[in-house]
Amino acid sequence: MRLFLSVMTAATVAGCTPVTMAGFDDVAPGAERLAMTGVPAFMNGDFRMGASRGHVARRASTATEERGSLTPDWVPNQIAERGSGRLSFDLSGPEVGGRLEGECRYDRLDAGLKLGDDRVTQTVTAAVRPLLLACAYRLDGRDVGGMELRGAPPGAPTPLVERAGEVRVDGVALAVRSDHAMTGVAGPSTTPVGYLVKEGGRPVAALETVGSGTRRLMLPADPARRRAALAALVTLGLFWDPDDAI
Numbered sequence: 001m002r003l004f005l006s007v008m009t010a011a012t013v014a015g016c017t018p019v020t021m022a023g024f025d026d027v028a029p030g031a032e033r034l035a036m037t038g039v040p041a042f043m044n045g046d047f048r049m050g051a052s053r054g055h056v057a058r059r060a061s062t063a064t065e066e067r068g069s070l071t072p073d074w075v076p077n078q079i080a081e082r083g084s085g086r087l088s089f090d091l092s093g094p095e096v097g098g099r100l101e102g103e104c105r106y107d108r109l110d111a112g113l114k115l116g117d118d119r120v121t122q123t124v125t126a127a128v129r130p131l132l133l134a135c136a137y138r139l140d141g142r143d144v145g146g147m148e149l150r151g152a153p154p155g156a157p158t159p160l161v162e163r164a165g166e167v168r169v170d171g172v173a174l175a176v177r178s179d180h181a182m183t184g185v186a187g188p189s190t191t192p193v194g195y196l197v198k199e200g201g202r203p204v205a206a207l208e209t210v211g212s213g214t215r216r217l218m219l220p221a222d223p224a225r226r227r228a229a230l231a232a233l234v235t236l237g238l239f240w241d242p243d244d245a246i
Contacts, residue, residue, distance in 0.1 A: 021194035021208040022181035024216065028203050031218035034095060036237050039213050049217075049234070052093025056238045060085035066114060079114045081125060083107070087135075089238055095230075097223075102235050104135035108151065127154050131161075133239065137169060137231045145169040147232050149176060161191050167232035172224045174199050176232050182210070195236050197229045205229035207236055 038047045044057045060083070067078040087104040112125030130151030137144050149165035152158070163178040178192035197205035204225055208216040215237035219226050 019182050019184045019193075019210050021179060021206075021210060021216075022183045024194065024206055024208050024218070027196065027206040028218045028220065031205060031220055034217045034219060036215040036217065036234070037213065039215060039238060041212065042240060047238070049091060050093065050095040052091055052095040054089055054091035054234075056087070056089040058085065058087050058238070058240050060240060077114045079112055079123060079125065080128075081110045083110075083241060085241065087235070087239055089234065091234060097227075098140040100231060100234070101138040102135055102231065104133060104147075104235060104239070106131060106133040106239075106241065108132070108241075127151060130154070131163060131241065133163075133165075135231075135235055139169075139227070144227070145171075145231070147176065147235060149236075159190055160188060163192060163195075167197070167228050169228035169231050170224060172228045174204065174225065174228050174232070176236075179206075195233065197232055199225065205233060207233040209237060 034050055036047055036049045038045070040047070040056065042058070044055075046053065046055050048054070062081060062083045065080045065082075084107045085105070087106070088102065090099060090101045092099040107129070108127065108131040109129040110125040111128045112123065114123045130153060131149070132151070133147070133149040135147040137146055145168040147165060147167040149163050152160070152162040152164075160180050161178075162180070163176075165176050167174050167176055175198045177196050177198065179194040179196050180188035180190070180192060182189055182193050193210045194206060194208040196203050197207075204220045206218045217230075217233050217237070219229050219233070
């Protein structure tokens with residue numbers, strides 16, 4: 001299911017009908033609209049946000065442990081897949097109001113069964129320890145806060161890979177949650193197509209992650225909320241987990 005939806009989305013993007021985050025333009029009326037451009041597809045590189053310039057360094061790895069040996073009678077093997085990585089970035093310029101730096105780590109663990117023989121295999125896994133993304137931020141060399149984002153716990157009543165958490169910068173705390181609704185495609189994406197930042201249940205900022213090399217952001221005008229939302233959304237605009245097909 002996850003692979004099918006991701007392939008379908010990629011095909012739609014490559015075709016005539018663009019895919020966007022549903023309702024993005026109406027999420028936070030009055031918010032400033034910005035674009036992150038030149039975001040590298042995978043590992044390291046430079047990017048821009050308006051007149052501000054930044055650099056990102058990313059490292060990701062997946063380790064697989066398998067117990068048993070595949071046999072013609074399809075006796076299942078136990079399999080465990082651990083994904084982990086690091087993300088660091090800096091962004092300086094007028095849109096930031098200084099120099100923002102972020103240092104993040106993430107980790108997740110999936111487990112399940114692998115069946116098959118030398119010619120055909122089938123693997124079914126589920127989250128044992130969902131994604132945990134933890135970040136620390138500095139502004140002009142000063143420690144200002146951090147963010148923690150977690151994937152949905154095992155057994156969640158949805159196939160969506162939902163993520164939720166909180167960003168806290170200079171004492172301002174805002175909720176962060178993944179969004180999966182798309183335009184141009186029937187049904188939600190299993191992996192996030194964007195993120196909403198909320199205060200008291202009301203959206204104050206948003207990020208759209210669909211597309212190649214470009215991210216759309218909406219940021220609040222209030223300086224304190226803007227700093228917190230900016231840190232979270234720049235991080236998520238740069239975050240790359242190989243387990244995400246989108």
